[in-house]
Amino acid sequence: MSRNDIEVYHYCDAATFGVPPHRHDFYELYCLLSDSYTYHVEDNQYELHPGTLILVPPGETHWPELQGPPRDIERIVLWLNPEFISSLSIFLPKTLGAMGSNLQDEHLIVPEEKTYHVILNLLYSLLYEKNRADADSQYLCHLILSQLLIHISRVLNQRTKPQEDPGTRYGEIMKVHEYINAHYRESLSVSDLAQRFFLDKNTMTRQFKRIIGMTPGDYIRRKRLENARELIRQGYSIQHAGYSSGFSDYSAFFRAFRQYYGMSPGDLVGRSKASRRQQSEQESEE
Incomplete structure (x- = not known):
């Protein structure tokens, strides 16, 4: 990661195949737009498909596991500098607290359909501002990211609410x-x-x-x-x-x-x- 705040990329290629286990010193939000496959984070294994996201904290080993011949996989990848994320704690203390405490054992984010499309539109907005790259783009990216983190936090908080015993x-x-x-x-x-x-x-x-x-x-x-x-x-x-x-x-x-x-x-x-x-x-x- 070369920037000190955020980087966002939109891919549609077969480069995902053969990616070995690796780790970063930054957060990685992985949004799959096509296909379905298994994604590993440390000792956890998740079934990733469109409509779900993976959020990997810094320092955790992760890799995709794909079967079959190589094919184009469409995805959006967002990288977040930890120091920059920490700087947002003044404005988003509850949001960042949820991200920190809820990513220990569960990295898969499964929002309801409407929330997923809000998150996806925010990711596309980040891509738009990245390509526009005018004097206001950096500030808009930070505002868009704040909205994105709030929506992710809501999903994480909902996931950790006590659930009734499903019984039969x-x-x-x-x-x-x-x-x-x-x-x-x-x-x-x-x-x-x-x-x-x-x-x-x-x-x-x-x-x-x-x-x-x-x-x-x-x-x-x-x-x-x-x-x-x-x-x-x-x-x-x-x-x-x-x-x-x-x-x-x-x-x-x-x-x-x-x-x-x-x-x-x-x-x-x-x-x-x-x-x-x-x-x-x-x-x-x-």
């Missing part, structure tokens, strides 16, 4: 979870799930979010979007990908995809074609 609800919710995984491509609603498993809809939604980390509706949407993205990357048409993944309305699919991934399905088609063409050219040269 855990088994019931895991059955709902397994059913969604097997049937998300079909017509499926939260009301259908509650009726099928003889659960009160509100109770099921509340318990599902507490155990899985998101509501059943959000989880169904995420599964459908991830499946559609993979089909598009394999060369299927946008319409086929949307309908085959469980979306009955193309407009709703388009809006959900753009909101979740920060790009339209058409943008992904262009990137996938370029990636396959590049791979083909490399294979022909060999």
Whole structure:
């Protein structure tokens, strides 16, 4: 890290593959925008996918673990100088206190969907100011970062609140979870799930979010979007990908995809074609 405050980068390449265990003397916030894989921090192992973030404190060993052939991985990486972060304690004592105390054993940040998109928009704002680089950019970056840290702190504080004993609800919710995984491509609603498993809809939604980390509706949407993205990357048409993944309305699919991934399905088609063409050219040269 060369700056004494923050650095932010937007990547879309295969450089993540083969990265060995390493550590920094600064904070690293890792926001994955495409694909899903395992991420290690010290002795902890996390399943990282779009909609989740990893925050690694200074001095902790971390590395990504990816399977399969190398492919482009889109991500935003934010580096934070510890001394600069400490200087913000005057203005954000509660926020920085939460970050310090809650990162000992759990580095994965799983915000609810609306909060995730707020965080993602703030990261894009940091990238915008980095590229603009005018006289006001540094001050704006510090203001944007303060907002970002507050939202992260809220997620961390929510995570550490005492939770009621799940009791027998855990088994019931895991059955709902397994059913969604097997049937998300079909017509499926939260009301259908509650009726099928003889659960009160509100109770099921509340318990599902507490155990899985998101509501059943959000989880169904995420599964459908991830499946559609993979089909598009394999060369299927946008319409086929949307309908085959469980979306009955193309407009709703388009809006959900753009909101979740920060790009339209058409943008992904262009990137996938370029990636396959590049791979083909490399294979022909060999």
